[in-house]
Amino acid sequence: MPSVKDGVAQLGGVASMAIDGSLAIRKGFPFGEFIEQCWFIAKVTVVPVILTSIPFGVIIALHAGSLARQIGAESHIGALMVLAVVRESAPVTTALLISGAGGSAMTADLGSRRIRSELDAMEVMGVDPIHRLVLPRLAAATLVALLLNGIVSAAGILGGWVMVVPFQGGTTGAYFSSFTELAQLWDFGQALIKAGIFGFLAAAISCHYGYTVKGGPKSVGDAVNRAVVLTFIILFFVNFIITALYFNLVPPKI
Numbered sequence: 001m002p003s004v005k006d007g008v009a010q011l012g013g014v015a016s017m018a019i020d021g022s023l024a025i026r027k028g029f030p031f032g033e034f035i036e037q038c039w040f041i042a043k044v045t046v047v048p049v050i051l052t053s054i055p056f057g058v059i060i061a062l063h064a065g066s067l068a069r070q071i072g073a074e075s076h077i078g079a080l081m082v083l084a085v086v087r088e089s090a091p092v093t094t095a096l097l098i099s100g101a102g103g104s105a106m107t108a109d110l111g112s113r114r115i116r117s118e119l120d121a122m123e124v125m126g127v128d129p130i131h132r133l134v135l136p137r138l139a140a141a142t143l144v145a146l147l148l149n150g151i152v153s154a155a156g157i158l159g160g161w162v163m164v165v166p167f168q169g170g171t172t173g174a175y176f177s178s179f180t181e182l183a184q185l186w187d188f189g190q191a192l193i194k195a196g197i198f199g200f201l202a203a204a205i206s207c208h209y210g211y212t213v214k215g216g217p218k219s220v221g222d223a224v225n226r227a228v229v230l231t232f233i234i235l236f237f238v239n240f241i242i243t244a245l246y247f248n249l250v251p252p253k254i
Contacts, residue, residue: 010230013212017130018204021138024131029139033132037140041102045148049097053085053152056093057159060084064160077164078178083187085156091191092239093156094148095198098141099231103206106137107227110210111220119211134211138203145199149191186250194242198235205231 064080110133113119119129164175209227213219 010208014205014208014230017134017208017211018138018200020130021134021204021207024128024135027128027131030132030136034136034139037136038144040105041098041140041144042147044101044105045097045144046151048101049094049148049152050155052097053089053093053155054159054162056089057081057085057156057161058163060089060156061160061163077160078175079180081157081160081164081175085160086153086191087187088239088243089156090149090152091145091194091198092235093152094145094195095202095235096232098145098148098199099202099206099228099235102141102144103202103231104224104228106141106203106206107210107224108220110134110207111213111223114211114213115216115220129211134207137207138200141199141203142196143199145195145202146192149195153188153191186246190242190246190250194239197238197242201234201238202231205234 061077061081064077064084110119113129113133119133122129122132161172161175165172206227209223209230210220213223
């Protein structure tokens with residue numbers, strides 16, 4: 001059974017991987033691998049993230065519409081949707097999909113290379129695996145998370161429109177005109193910061209578990225499972241910290 005010491009050691013390993021991977025940029029930037037990883041992560045996450053965010057928007061609009069009708073504020077549903085989708089739903093959904101689809105593939109890829117001794121062979125040839133393999137994955141996950149965040153926001157707001165206008169009898173004009181009542185530019189900035197941090201953390205955790213695999217193919221599967229679970233836990237914890245800091249540092253729009 002994992003102990004507290006093991007947990008601290010794993011977190012230390014993730015932090016070390018994140019720092020080493022970031023500092024490896026001093027040796028240059030492998031653009032070829034970076035572009036390949038960006039394409040792969042986007043390819044496996046774009047469709048699932050859209051299909052996930054639209055139902056999220058529908059559910060949020062269903063609850064927001066019910067509450068708005070109770071207090072006589074149907075014309076302000078759009079404002080609630082922007083806050084819920086842009087602030088919270090978009091970056092978290094993006095990070096979970098990147099971790100579940102892209103991150104698991106990173107762990108499996110690096111883990112397979114480890115058990116086949118490919119990483120050891122690279123080190124023997126004088127090629128730094130951290131620089132060649134980890135750095136572009138960290139950068140790619142961060143960039144794709146930033147780009148997907150906008151897609152998720154748009155899809156979530158579209159899902160909210162589907163629920164509010166055709167099904168709840170609202171109007172398109174009222175839905176979109178209320179967007180700026182409560183939202184401000186800092187909300188979108190905070191969402192981008194969250195998405196970038198979440199993408200970077202998901203990649204760092206995935207690379208750490210893949211890079212440190214020991215044993216055979218079963219160890220790779222176990223590493224993928226541990227990486228995804230730990231990513232989910234850390235992302236929700238970090239999300240709470242960033243959100244708490246945001247509410248204390250940025251005054252709400254009045």
